[in-house]
Amino acid sequence: MQEQYSPRDIEAAAQADWNQTNAFQVSETPGQETFYCLSMFPYPSGKLHMGHVRNYTIGDVIARYQRMQGKNVLQPMGWDAFGMPAENAAMNNKVAPASWTYSNIDYMRTQLQSLGLAVDWSREFATCTPEYYRWEQWLFTRLFKRGVIYRKNGIVNWDPVDQTVLANEQVIDGKGWRSGAVIEKREIPMYYFRITDYAEELLTSLDDLPGWPEQVKTMQRNWIGKSVGMEVQFPYDVDSIGGEGRLKVFTTRPDTLMGATYVAVAAEHPLATQAGVTNPKLQAFIDECKRGGVAEADIATQEKKGLPTGLFVRHPLTDEKLPVWVANYVLMTYGEGAVMAVPAHDERDFAFALEYGLPIKPVVRTSAGNETPAPWQDAYAEKGTLINSDEFNDMDFDSALTAIGDVLEQKQLGAPRTQFRLRDWGISRQRYWGCPIPIIHCDTCGDVPVPEDQLPVVLPEDVVPDGAGSPLARMAEFYECECPTCGNKARRETDTMDTFVESSWYFARYASPHYQEGLVDPKAANHWLPVDQYIGGIEHAILHLLYARFFHKLMRDEGLLDSDEPFKNLLTQGMVIAETYYRLEENGGKTWFNPADVTVERDAKGKIIAARLTSDGQTVEIGGVEKMSKSKNNGVDPQSMIEQYGADTCRLFMMFASPPDMSLEWSDTGVEGAHRFLRRVWRLASQHAQGERPAALDAASLSDDQKAVRRAIHLAIKQASQDIGQNHKFNTAIAAVMTLMNVLEKAPQASGQDRALLQEGLETVALLLAPITPHISHGLWQALGHSDPVINAPWPKLDESALVQDTLQLVIQVNGKLRGHLEVAAHASRETVEAAARLNENVLRFTEGLSIRKVIVVPGKLVNIVAN
RNA sequence: GCCUCGAUGGCGGAAUUGGUAGACGCGGCGGAUUCAAAAUCCGUUUCUGGUGACAGAGUGGGAGUUCGAUUCUCCCUCGAGGCACCA
Numbered sequence: 001m002q003e004q005y006s007p008r009d010i011e012a013a014a015q016a017d018w019n020q021t022n023a024f025q026v027s028e029t030p031g032q033e034t035f036y037c038l039s040m041f042p043y044p045s046g047k048l049h050m051g052h053v054r055n056y057t058i059g060d061v062i063a064r065y066q067r068m069q070g071k072n073v074l075q076p077m078g079w080d081a082f083g084m085p086a087e088n089a090a091m092n093n094k095v096a097p098a099s100w101t102y103s104n105i106d107y108m109r110t111q112l113q114s115l116g117l118a119v120d121w122s123r124e125f126a127t128c129t130p131e132y133y134r135w136e137q138w139l140f141t142r143l144f145k146r147g148v149i150y151r152k153n154g155i156v157n158w159d160p161v162d163q164t165v166l167a168n169e170q171v172i173d174g175k176g177w178r179s180g181a182v183i184e185k186r187e188i189p190m191y192y193f194r195i196t197d198y199a200e201e202l203l204t205s206l207d208d209l210p211g212w213p214e215q216v217k218t219m220q221r222n223w224i225g226k227s228v229g230m231e232v233q234f235p236y237d238v239d240s241i242g243g244e245g246r247l248k249v250f251t252t253r254p255d256t257l258m259g260a261t262y263v264a265v266a267a268e269h270p271l272a273t274q275a276g277v278t279n280p281k282l283q284a285f286i287d288e289c290k291r292g293g294v295a296e297a298d299i300a301t302q303e304k305k306g307l308p309t310g311l312f313v314r315h316p317l318t319d320e321k322l323p324v325w326v327a328n329y330v331l332m333t334y335g336e337g338a339v340m341a342v343p344a345h346d347e348r349d350f351a352f353a354l355e356y357g358l359p360i361k362p363v364v365r366t367s368a369g370n371e372t373p374a375p376w377q378d379a380y381a382e383k384g385t386l387i388n389s390d391e392f393n394d395m396d397f398d399s400a401l402t403a404i405g406d407v408l409e410q411k412q413l414g415a416p417r418t419q420f421r422l423r424d425w426g427i428s429r430q431r432y433w434g435c436p437i438p439i440i441h442c443d444t445c446g447d448v449p450v451p452e453d454q455l456p457v458v459l460p461e462d463v464v465p466d467g468a469g470s471p472l473a474r475m476a477e478f479y480e481c482e483c484p485t486c487g488n489k490a491r492r493e494t495d496t497m498d499t500f501v502e503s504s505w506y507f508a509r510y511a512s513p514h515y516q517e518g519l520v521d522p523k524a525a526n527h528w529l530p531v532d533q534y535i536g537g538i539e540h541a542i543l544h545l546l547y548a549r550f551f552h553k554l555m556r557d558e559g560l561l562d563s564d565e566p567f568k569n570l571l572t573q574g575m576v577i578a579e580t581y582y583r584l585e586e587n588g589g590k591t592w593f594n595p596a597d598v599t600v601e602r603d604a605k606g607k608i609i610a611a612r613l614t615s616d617g618q619t620v621e622i623g624g625v626e627k628m629s630k631s632k633n634n635g636v637d638p639q640s641m642i643e644q645y646g647a648d649t650c651r652l653f654m655m656f657a658s659p660p661d662m663s664l665e666w667s668d669t670g671v672e673g674a675h676r677f678l679r680r681v682w683r684l685a686s687q688h689a690q691g692e693r694p695a696a697l698d699a700a701s702l703s704d705d706q707k708a709v710r711r712a713i714h715l716a717i718k719q720a721s722q723d724i725g726q727n728h729k730f731n732t733a734i735a736a737v738m739t740l741m742n743v744l745e746k747a748p749q750a751s752g753q754d755r756a757l758l759q760e761g762l763e764t765v766a767l768l769l770a771p772i773t774p775h776i777s778h779g780l781w782q783a784l785g786h787s788d789p790v791i792n793a794p795w796p797k798l799d800e801s802a803l804v805q806d807t808l809q810l811v812i813q814v815n816g817k818l819r820g821h822l823e824v825a826a827h828a829s830r831e832t833v834e835a836a837a838r839l840n841e842n843v844l845r846f847t848e849g850l851s852i853r854k855v856i857v858v859p860g861k862l863v864n865i866v867a868n
Numbered sequence: 869g870c871c872u873c874g875a876u877g878g879c880g881g882a883a884u885u886g887g888u889a890g891a892c893g894c895g896g897c898g899g900a901u902u903c904a905a906a907a908u909c910c911g912u913u914u915c916u917g918g919u920g921a922c923a924g925a926g927u928g929g930g931a932g933u934u935c936g937a938u939u940c941u942c943c944c945u946c947g948a949g950g951c952a953c954c955a
Contacts, residue, residue: 043955083955156953167953215873219950222871296951300869329869333952348869422952429953498953538949541872546952575948605913606896607878627948656893657880663948665880669894677893679907722884732882735892742892811888816936818888856935862887866935 001689001783005682007646007775014778015116023791024118026074028527035071036528037063038507038567040536040544041078044104044126045085048111050576050628050654050666051537053638057651057772058573058660058730059535060117064771065724066532067118068795074528076510077112077119079105081128082434082499084167087465090433097433098461101128111639115647116775118791123513127502128433132509134456135519136501137438141449142558144439148194151447154426155268155332157293158186164469165430171293178467185268185290190428190495191437195550199224199420202549211569213661216541223542225421230254230405232340233413234263234313234322247271247313247324250335250419254408255400258389259342259363261353263313264306264325266332271324275309282307282326289328296331304329304352316413317404318390327352335419344372345380363389425547427498432465432472434496442483442490451484457492470494503544504551507531507566518560525561534567538661541572571728574663578634580623581611592633593620595666625665636666648773649675655730655772677738678776681769684745685762689783694755699802706757707802709747713761714802716740720768721798730772737768759784767796811862812837814846822863830857837863 002009018024039059042052056077063075079101086097093100105126112119125132143149157166161179165188170177195202203224206217229252236245247263265272267289276283285307292298306327313322329348330339343353344362353360354374362372365387368379383397392400408414428437436457438450450457460478465471472478472494483490505519511528512521530552536544545567552566581598582590593613598620601610611620628635641650653674658664702710719736723729744761748754763784770777770790781790805826810833812820820842824833834855837843843865850867857863 040955045955080955085954165953168951169954171953219872223951225871294953297869300951302869304869425952431953499955500953503955537955538873539955540950542950543952544955577948602878602896604896605878606894608895659881662874662881667880667894670880673893676908683908729882731880732892735882738892809888813888813936816887816934821888854935856887858887862936864887864935 001686001779003683003686005679005776007648007678010779011114011116011646011648011775014775015113017778017789018116018118018791021789023789024073024075025120025122026072028524029072032072033070034528035063035066035069035073035533036531037066037073037075037533038510038531038535039075039077040534040540041080041503041506042108043080043083043085044101044108046104046107048108048638050636050638052112053115053650054576054654054660054664055535055537055573056112056115056117057654058571058728059533060115060119060651060774061655061724061730061771062533062535062571062728063118064774064791065795067791068767068770068793069725070794073118074123074510075117075119076123076513077117077121078124078506078510078513079126079128080499080503080506081105081126082496082502084169084431084433086433087431087467090464091467094464096462096464098128101126101433114639114642115651118774123510125509125513127435127506128459130456130458131514133435133459133502135509136435136497136505137450137455137457138452139505139519139554139558140497141438141452141455143193143554144447144449148197148554149191150194151189151191153187154190154192154428155185155187155294156430158184160184162468164467166293168293168295171295174292174298182291183293185292185294188428188430190426191439193425193427193550195425195547196420196422198550198553199226199422201553202422202546205549205564209565209568209570212567213570213572216538216545216570216572219541220546223422223546227252227419227421229417229419230408230414231336231417232257232316232408234316234340235413236311236313246413247338248336249338249340250417251340253342253345254404254414255383255386255397256342256345256363257315257317257340257404258386258392259344259361260315260322260340261343261359261361262323262325262341264327264330264339264341264349264352265309266330266337267326267328268332269326269330269337271311271338272309272326275311275324275326279310282309285326289326299328299331302328304348304355306352306356316408316411323358325356333423334421347376347378347381350374350376350380361388363387425498425550427501428495429498430470430473431496432459432463432470434499435459435502436472437493437495437497439493440481440483440490441493442486442488444488445483445485445490448483448485448490454484459496470496472496500544500547501551504547505555507534507548508552508555508561519555520560522560526563529561530563530565531567533569533571535571535573535660538572538574545570571660573660574658575627576664576666577625578628578636578666580626580632580634581613581620582623583620590623592623592631594633595636595668628666641671645671645675646775648678648776652678652734652769652773656734657731659729659731661728677741678773680745681741681765681780682776684741685766685780685783688749688755688758688762689785691755693785694759695752697756697760698753699799702753702757705748706753709743709757709761710802711805712740712743713757713764714799716768717764717796717798718803721795724771725795733768734772737765740765764796766790767793808860810837810860812840812843813862813864814843815866815868816864817846819843819846830859833857833863837865 039055063073067073081101086101089100090097157171159166159176159179161181171183233246233248267286276286306325309324311324341349343349343360364384366379366382366384368377372380386392386395386400436459438457440448463471479492479494481492508520512524515521548566555561579595581593597614598611599614600608603609611622613620653671716736720733723733766777766780777790807823808826810822820840847867852867854866
């Protein structure tokens with residue numbers, strides 16, 4: 001064993017051993033318990049960033065720990081390879097997205113492998129290959145035939161200058177990111193997945209996921225947003241509209257119907273369109289509403305504006321005339337695109353009514369009283385007894401609901417209804433670098449799915465997009481085709497699919513990644529699925545995870561696999577953040593400097609007071625800690641870290657700096673600390689390994705000091721087992737190993753028993769660190785005399801008897817304040833403890849002149865003496 | 869705007885069911901070793917007052933429950949993630 005810790009040699013040797021034995025390649029071994037450990041696969045953006053390193057290290061720690069529990073562990077890796085960045089890179093560098101993507105994959109694979117992940121690389125795939133997406137197209141055609149996929153119009157961001165559809169990300173302050181033109185909302189036909197058909201199941205089966213964070217389940221529940229209420233119909237006023245009909249609205253508060261003083265519709269609502277024809281001012285307002293992007297965050301933060309249409313509807317209960325307004329706060333995408341406005345009991349209606357002088361009629365007695373004077377109070381929205389509501393007066397919420405519901409149903413102007421906030425999933429993208437939608441448009445046969453024997457519809461790979469619409473739509477050789485049904489000339493669909501579709505089923509493909517006969521080999525799929533542990537960023541808490549759950553249910557209903565949910569346990573990892581530094585430029589802009597190029601200055605207490613650019617010695621502004629990003633130039637390159645310190649140091653630091661679900665702040669000195677620790681471990685082990693191999697430990701005949709060392713060893717095992725195995729708190733597991741190392745370094749090495757104890761201690765350190773820093777553990781394990789590699793060693797067992805102590809230290813409090821300590825026998829009785837506490841010097845001092853009211857004894861913990 | 873989460877020393881963070889606030893690491897300070905430096909080792913380090921023993925304060929702010937609150941309840945401030953075409 002080398003005396004110096006040399007990560008370069010140690011890591012190369014360990015990885016060579018694993019590769020030689022195909023250590024992480026797995027198959028469907030019968031009889032062995034499986035563990036499928038999956039990290040969200042990376043988008044091949046160019047090179048690895050720290051977020052990737054963190055994600056895959058967490059996954060690797062869990063995978064390796066489970067292997068040490070004796071399980072057959074599958075940990076695959078692949079590439080989420082379709083996406084917009086490839087098209088942007090193509091436009092900037094005039095390279096085809098395909099070659100850009102494939103070369104990124106090659107580079108990033110090498111980087112990932114240098115981390116020493118226990119990945120079965122034989123299962124690797126990229127979603128942009130026809131071998132993968134043909135099965136996506138195959139599933140699409142099946143679902144299309146079943147009606148799970150359908151076509152309707154949807155609203156998109158339209159750039160009138162570039163004549164192209166933009167992603168929300170490409171719309172900045174309502175303008176196109178390249179053209180700067182004001183974006184318009186435009187309707188185009190798109191394909192939709194009927195995810196709303198699964199809304200109820202997606203909601204209820206969240207209850208079957210105890211291994212998911214409560215936070216994520218709450219977010220998904222709110223996103224699906226089930227509301228039970230009523231559909232209420234407002235008959236049109238024949239005079240004002242010049243026709244008959246009914247305006248439908250959905251409400252969760254039919255009890256407040258008597259307080260409705262107007263109705264409001266979205267700008268895209270048919271009534272608005274109709275009224276706009278004869279009302280130029282209204283039309284101008286509708287056009288204004290159609291300017292700007294479609295992102296809900298932008299729409300919801302706009303100033304609330306509206307205009308009367310001049311149309312009227314009749315109140316379904318009183319027959320009163322109510323004005324119809326167009327309001328920009330009404331979303332066409334929720335419910336019916338129209339609301340009944342009850343300003344007295346709804347905050348947004350209240351603000352709108354105040355702004356435009358519309359009547360406010362209180363109809364519920366709330367804790368704020370019978371009136372609803374401005375400003376708005378949350379109490380106005382409370383449920384309560386009805387007032388000002390004719391025959392419904394004095395009814396409580398429930399009876400009013402029933403009574404009003406009954407009248408509406410009798411008049412056929414209302415019915416109970418359940419409404420979801422969740423919308424169907426539009427997957428058409430007018431972009432090139434994606435999976436082609438396998439549909440052929442025929443003038444006589446309509447939308448015809450591409451027959452199975454003509455799949456896959458292959459995306460041509462030698463295309464460089466130019467940012468002006470999809471290149472596929474200009475490639476006759478792509479879109480010209482024959483109708484599979486009638487044989488006439490037809491046109492192939494040129495839209496591609498949302499890239500979320502590929503990531504919605506990749507976890508299933510890993511079970512049989514090279515299977516040629518279907519999307520999955522059902523036997524393999526049911527062997528591995530569901531995923532036992534899924535790990536990824538919290539930013540995917542809603543969309544990706546909901547779509548993947550939806551797809552799993554679709555695959556189940558297609559008979560491809562048996563389980564109901566894809567991911568049994570979920571760990572959502574926090575972001576990697578770092579300090580930012582900048583200088584203000586004359587034009588008001590900021591130049592950002594990488595933390596690696598900045599030196600900080602500290603005051604006497606070590607607090608950072610200034611920072612200077614290392615190259616010129618001049619000060620830079622400290623910008624605060626933010627997510628690592630290109631724009632703030634605060635990214636730290638994992639590659640240079642690995643080259644400087646080794647993968648183990650990088651992994652150790654990332655796992656130690658914070659628990660996985662919290663954000664992780666990058667710290668160069670923290671990395672050095674992690675490296676220092678590994679050097680200490682290596683040094684102690686190499687000193688120990690130089691001596692003779694010690695004889696077996698005789699745990700029964702240890703001295704008190706030796707018992708204390710052995711206790712430290714088993715406390716570390718206990719702590720690390722709980723932290724890694726159950727709580728996924730790797731930082732405290734590492735802290736426990738560090739504490740153990742502090743003890744082992746000071747432990748005597750004189751006698752044979754001392755050396756046997758140190759052997760047990762060092763073996764424990766190697767095993768407990770094995771999931772986190774696998775390379776050094778590989779080397780340590782060999783040096784400690786084992787011929788079988790540490791990856792095949794079992795996780796250490798806790799010896800409870802090593803933890804037993806004869807005496808305990810208790811805390812003495814007076815009125816809840818710490819006043820002293822008490823050493824007692826481990827099994828001392830309550831009375832003995834209380835008596836000893838009462839005699840404590842400090843207790844006597846602090847209770848002088850007071851009478852003791854109560855003594856609280858918490859066994860093994862503390863005594864609290866209550867006196868006044 | 870809406871949904872969700874978070875806030876603890878100079879810094880990252882730790883504290884089974886409410887029971888010693890600050891484990892472990894970083895940084896700082898003092899010392900040893902060294903011709904010197906690097907590396908390493910030892911000590912110390914929440915704040916305020918005090919030479920000291922010790923005392924008081926303290927987990928974003930304000931209230932409440934409790935013998936006892938970082939932990940539970942309510943209100944507020946600030947920050948982060950998501951909002952359906954970034955992945």
